[in-house]
Amino acid sequence: MNAIISASELASDLAGEHPPVVLDVRWQLSMAKAAGEPAFDGRAEYEAGHVPGAVFVDLDRELASAPGAAGRHPLPDVADFGAAMRRAGVSAAVPVVVYDGGQGWAAARAWWLLRWTGHPDVRVLDGGLPAWEGALSVDVPSPAEGDFEPAPGAVGLLDADGAAALARSGVLFDARAGERYRGDVEPIDRVGGHIPGAVSAPTTENVGADGRFLPAEELNARFKALGAAGDAEVGVYCGSGVSAAHEVLALAVAGIPAALYVGSWSAWSSDPQRPVAVGPEPQ
CATH class of the missing domain: 3.40.250.10 (Rhodanese-like domain)
Structure with a gap:
């Protein structure tokens, strides 16, 4: 689907x-x-x-x-x-x-x-x-109660240790802007930089000027060029687990399953015991 x-x-x-x-x-x-x-x-x-x-x-x-x-x-x-x-x-x-x-x-x-x-x-x-090309509504619906019962674990989830390990054994994408990955600036979190071994892959590069995703074959080629090829396990993080979800979605469009590190940089960087890499290379 x-x-x-x-x-x-x-x-x-x-x-x-x-x-x-x-x-x-x-x-x-x-x-x-x-x-x-x-x-x-x-x-x-x-x-x-x-x-x-x-x-x-x-x-x-x-x-x-x-x-x-x-x-x-x-x-x-x-x-x-x-x-x-x-x-x-x-x-x-x-x-x-x-x-x-x-x-x-x-x-x-x-x-x-x-x-x-x-x-x-x-x-x-x-x-x-x-x-959306249709009419918009200002009516606020009152839907009938649904029956959805969550059963966690259907797709990949990473914690900090899992993200660190995946950066070495597979591919861990950093979905933030390049300047935050490099550590040039950090407008929100305690310190700039990235998880050692993570690869910069800004999520903004997965969409065109109209905000729509690039074609699946282009996304697939992009991620493969960044290391998501063969049997490599893939994970993604960002600042706080929101834009990284968008990159996981882009990977899904490309036909590549990926796990999400929900805590992302906001959790990683809050722990002074966690290592921080800076510069353009994964390290």
Whole structure:
């Protein structure tokens, strides 16, 4: 099954006899508080207009637990996540489509969590809401309670030790911008740099100017050139496990399975005992 869906395909499915559950996960990483500006409000954006029938999901509250030593967006409590998905109308036998404001990171986080907890049919709207060509709705639906019961472990998950080991035995991709990987700048976490052995693979290079994923064959060629070839095990991390989920999604489009280090750099760098590499090479 393809991990992404086009806007035209989604419109057709919504008009069909068995429409998917649609989740709106508009979110963005913001430095607004530090800049003294209003924070991004995904719910307000949703209420101003969304794909008809879509239900809003809050990434910070429903797709992550409180920030701390485990990172800025640790895994949510599984029971809480399951309850949130059921409230949104998610059932095991009903397809789910997830979208965000176009960047794709938040939608990919929801996609990964649903896949990790065992939902068999989840796709991300390629290009997000900007790709949607139909009318938008301001009606907030009240979906019937779903029956989804999460069963974690369906796809790969890494902890810090697992990520460190994979950087040596397989391929560990760092999905952040190159300057953060190199340690030139670090606007959020304690220190800049990367996990020793990790390969720089910014997730922004997996999409075109329109925010849609590059063709599968191009993505496959990109990742193979970066080391994801043959039987190599692949993992991904980023700053806090959000943009890395988007890279895991890109790898899925390319036909390459990959595990996610959810704690990512925010968890790794918070532990002063963990080694830090800097510069353009994996080391």
